[in-house]
Amino acid sequence: MDEPMKNRSYYDAMAAGYERERHHGYHVFLDESEVRCVEDLVKGANVLEVGCGSGLILSRLASMAGRVVGADISGEMLALASARVPSVVQADATHLPFRDESFDVAVSFKVLAHIREIREAVGEIARVVKPGGYVALEFYNRHSLRTAIKRIKSPSAVAGDVDDTDVYTRYDGLAEMIDYLPPVLKHVRTHGIRIAVPAAFFMKVPLVGRALAARERFLSRTPMRRFGGFLVVIARKN
Numbered sequence: 001m002d003e004p005m006k007n008r009s010y011y012d013a014m015a016a017g018y019e020r021e022r023h024h025g026y027h028v029f030l031d032e033s034e035v036r037c038v039e040d041l042v043k044g045a046n047v048l049e050v051g052c053g054s055g056l057i058l059s060r061l062a063s064m065a066g067r068v069v070g071a072d073i074s075g076e077m078l079a080l081a082s083a084r085v086p087s088v089v090q091a092d093a094t095h096l097p098f099r100d101e102s103f104d105v106a107v108s109f110k111v112l113a114h115i116r117e118i119r120e121a122v123g124e125i126a127r128v129v130k131p132g133g134y135v136a137l138e139f140y141n142r143h144s145l146r147t148a149i150k151r152i153k154s155p156s157a158v159a160g161d162v163d164d165t166d167v168y169t170r171y172d173g174l175a176e177m178i179d180y181l182p183p184v185l186k187h188v189r190t191h192g193i194r195i196a197v198p199a200a201f202f203m204k205v206p207l208v209g210r211a212l213a214a215r216e217r218f219l220s221r222t223p224m225r226r227f228g229g230f231l232v233v234i235a236r237k238n
């Protein structure tokens, strides 16, 4: 099976349980942090989310944007997303079924980390954005506490006998992320997410979770943001 098809069956298997943990604690913190990175860009805009999954972030974006479209490789994930947003399309990030310059903004959260052909995916995302528009690309940061913990931790179960080692996952440094941008994209800023949260379960503990979220918001405005477990690279198209 080629890589995109492996991703498709991995996420098809995961879809039924994908939202089990998504409506509280760590995952709400993550969704809110990701949306905060792009809210100034998406207001009133025509927005594409590449790898929209079950549409949780896309539906948040829909409340701010002029129009949203979601693309994802997994039919099972899209079945969930279509209950939230009307416009979803099954597609591989490296071959997007949209004309050049179709969107004002394209975003992608927790998806590029699962794509080996990273330059093709970033190039495709750039292609479908209009000149003067923006892309927001989230990567997993090799230089972070989250990555260090992942290296020593045992695999997390996903569904049945599938665990998180069954999907290709890449970890990049910030300089590499910026290097993946084609010449038509100019890097404008980077956001760090999960800079100081050592493990997801801390966010379930009410007082600790609130304190960590406040600490994160503070650190995200300092140079420490480059150590976020997730880095969101914002670039403008010439």
Ligand SMILES: C[S@@+](CC[C@H](N)C(=O)[O-])C[C@H]1O[C@@H](n2cnc3c(N)ncnc32)[C@H](O)[C@@H]1O
Residues within 6 Å of the ligand: 004, 007, 008, 011, 050, 051, 052, 053, 054, 055, 056, 057, 071, 072, 073, 074, 077, 091, 092, 093, 094, 108, 109, 110, 111, 114, 115
């Ligand atoms: C961790 S989920 C994130 C979903 C959503 N962005 C969110 O934050 O809730 C990753 C998503 O990327 C999709 N995906 C993985 N590889 C893909 C590819 N090559 N092209 C398009 N989507 C892909 C998966 O099907 C899955 O829905």
